[in-house]
Amino acid sequence: MATGAPRIFVSHLSGIACFDPNGDQVGRVRDVVMMLRVGHRPPRVLGLVVELSTRRRIFLPMTRVTGIESGQVITTGVVNVRRFEQRPTERLVFGELLDRRVTLTQTGEEVTVLDLSVQQLPARRDWEVDRVFVRRGRKSRTGGFRRARGETLTVEWSAVTGFTLEEQEQGAETLLATFEQLRPADLANVLHHLSPKRRAEVAAALDDDRLADVLEELPEDDQIEILGKLKKERAADVLEAMDPDDAADLLSELPEEEKERLLSLMQPSDAADVRRLMAYEDRTAGGLMTTEPIVLRPDATVAEALARVRNPDLSPALAAQVYVCRPPDETPTGKYLGTVHFQRLLRDPPYTLVSSLVDDDLQALDPDAALPLVAGFFATYDMVAAPVVDEGGRLLGAVTVDDVLDHMLPEDWRETEFHLGEGAVTDGS
Helix, strand or coil: CCCCCCCEEHHHHCCCEEECCCCCEEEEEEEEEEECCCCCCCCEEEEEEEECCCCCEEEEEHHHEEEEECCEEEECCEEECCECCCCCCEEEHHHHHCCCEEEECCCCCEEEEEEEEEEECCCCCCEEEEEEEEEECCECCCCCECCCCCCEEEEEHHHEECCCCCCCCCCCHHHHHHCCCCCHHHHHHHHHCCCHHHHHHHHHHCCHHHHHHHHCCCCHHHHHHHHHHCCHHHHHHHHHHCCHHHHHHHHCCCCHHHHHHHHHHCCHHHHHHHHHHHCCCCCEHHHHCECCCCEECCCCEHHHHHHHHCCCCCCCCHHHEEEEECCCCCCCCCEEEEEEEHHHHHHCCCCCEHHHCCECCCCCECCCCEHHHHHHHHHHHCCCEEEEECCCCEEEEEEEHHHHHHHHCCCCHHHCCCCCCCCEEECCC
């Protein structure tokens, strides 16, 4: 290694931006590609997996990297935008090597890989892995570590062995820490590009709420695969944590026997909401709606409405308006009186009753309204959410614009990038 060459731990590369020489952003680093070599020779770093703004993942060779500094990667400016496809001889550091259990050659002790460091070879553009950051201790049957979690050390690559072995129960703690700040949609994209084995391990390590958020952003095949590998009791817990409309969509794709078993394991109130949604045709307002909009009674104040809107668990579309109904205020509610838009709440004093602010001129959607009619409603009135009301005047739920788009786009839209021409391009030109 070069004497003065800086050592870079690969976890610090996760999510950092890549720029061309003109300062225009090319994308963000999502993984590091390396190739194992025979004997104890350190692996060669081949390049970076970079995610473009279109969500396409491309391969950026290290020969095109002119600098890694100040939390950014500088490139030569010319990148090939063909989709990255991993070759059999290649290993992904984040996706495959973090959390792997390896052995210290000197003592035979089993350790867990937390990070790898890389350095550039002298007078060359080649990069190699030089050190491995590990944690002592083997996992116990309960999933914890027998030694203290703080017992870590950095060793030379040649001091460990076992990277080429297939591991059946690889953890995911370090991988998840690396991607902790990702939005659910971005983490879903990470999971989609992992192997089925790694995808199941990461899903098992996520908590129920985080996994529910990620499942909602995954393609249907990935959803079914992940749910099928969870224990049934946990699968039911995750379904409860999902938005009822998304849970209903997922369950509707399962065999009848499995669907009924999962519904029987869910909390009765959650299962009832999902069953109600599954009773409607898929591409109708009833099939698209969520059963958990913000519902307020007529005597609620603006202050109460704003407090409900501030709930960080609400999507921006659901937080854009509240629905005023007579008791009961759980869907299906008592008589629906009208909608109060968020902007109107900001214009009136906190003590104002929401019943005096309702917009009752806007016609609500019928639960059997077909998708084209629902989309036309949103386009005509510039809405981001709309109430769904039955013939008895009760609020059943609300349709949000993201669900409308989800069902209008091609079925595989989550796996398809916005179009970019193939071949080599110069970013920023």
